[in-house]
Each structure stands twice: as C-alpha cells, then as structure tokens.
Amino acid sequence: MKREKGRGRRSLLFLIPLVLAVAVLGYIVTQPAAPVSLGVGSVAPDFELQVVGPNGLTGETVKLSSFRGKVVFLEFMESWCGACQEVAPAVESIRWDYEPRGVVFISVAGTHRGANAESTAAFIKEYQVQWTYVLDSDNTVFTKYKVEATPTFFILDRNGVIVSTYKGVTTTEALTSALDAALTG
DSSP states (O other): OHHHHHHHHHHHHHHHHHHHHHHHHHHHHHSOOOOOOOOTTSBOOOOEEEEEETTEEEEEEEEGGGGTTSOEEEEEEOTTOHHHHHHHHHHHHHHHHHGGGTOEEEEEEOOGGGOOHHHHHHHHHHHTOOSEEEEOTTSHHHHHTTOOSSSEEEEEOTTSBEEEEEESSOOHHHHHHHHHHHHHO
16 A cells, blocks of 8 residues: 555656646747847838927928938937936937938937827927937837837948947947947948
8 A cells, every 4th residue: 555655646746847847838839929129230110200390290201211321310219208308418419410420310209108299399499409300109110119218229320220229328428439330330
C-alpha cells in the first residue's frame, strides 16, 4: 500500500508542472503580437492633417510626404502639456536658426484630455510660435507613431527616415546635434 501512495504523489508532482507549462504556453500563443517599435531607421508613416493657426483651423492641410527632400523636425504635443509649454520657446529658437537651412518644423497636436483646435490655437498665440501646427483630431497619427508621452520629437532625414527620437523635455543641444547630423547625412 505504501508504494502505491508514493507513486501517486510522484505522478501528481510531475503532472502539476506539466499542466502549468501547457497553460503558460497556451496563454503566450493566444496573445496578440507586440507592435513593432517605430524608431531610428524606420520610414516615418505618412499623414495628412488639417493646419491649425492662431485663429483655429485654417482650411489647409499638410501631408508629411510632401516634404521629402528636406529634413523634418516633427514634434508631438498637447496644448495642456506643461512640458510642451516649457520647450516651446526653445523649439522656436531652434526653428529660427534651422529653418533658413531648409529644415521643416511641424507639430502634431493631439486631442487627448479635451485638447482641440481652439486650445491649440490658444497655445500658438500664447507662445508666439511660428512653425506649422496640425491637428490629429482622432489621435490616429499619435497611434501610428506610438507616442505615449508629450512632447515627443522625431528628426527625419531627407528620405523621410527617422534618424533621432526624443521623449519628454529635451535639451536644445541634443535637438540641434540631431538636426546637424541629419543635415550633413
């Protein structure tokens, strides 16, 4: 009798890890694939969005691919974002220096937490920024670029390839170094 009892315990000790392994494997196999990271070396996804000016939507649109042949400074921002407000004067200073060198500046304004064309227009007025703002009214471009926090910056080379990315408040030196590299590359 004792032998039979011991054999049952050993079988049970073997079956429990086996069942757990099968369950974990089944869980892993049924999970959706993780999204491919959008980063350096990727071609920037194209978009066409409405332009926002200091008085709201202008009726014009901007298509990213129309700037092929130029280096693009692409910012993702939200009008309520404190960090975006903090970096706006520095980005304007960078624009002042690099736009004459052929760099295109575009900010994609998201609409999370109630941000909209009017709040983006107010941002443009308050910070007296002079580059192009476009409205991502349904945040699909934010999703395409996998933007999780603002500000997020992408530097694109003349072929539309992402050559640098930055999340959050970023130093002027880092951004200008990335632009210099894209211009010489």
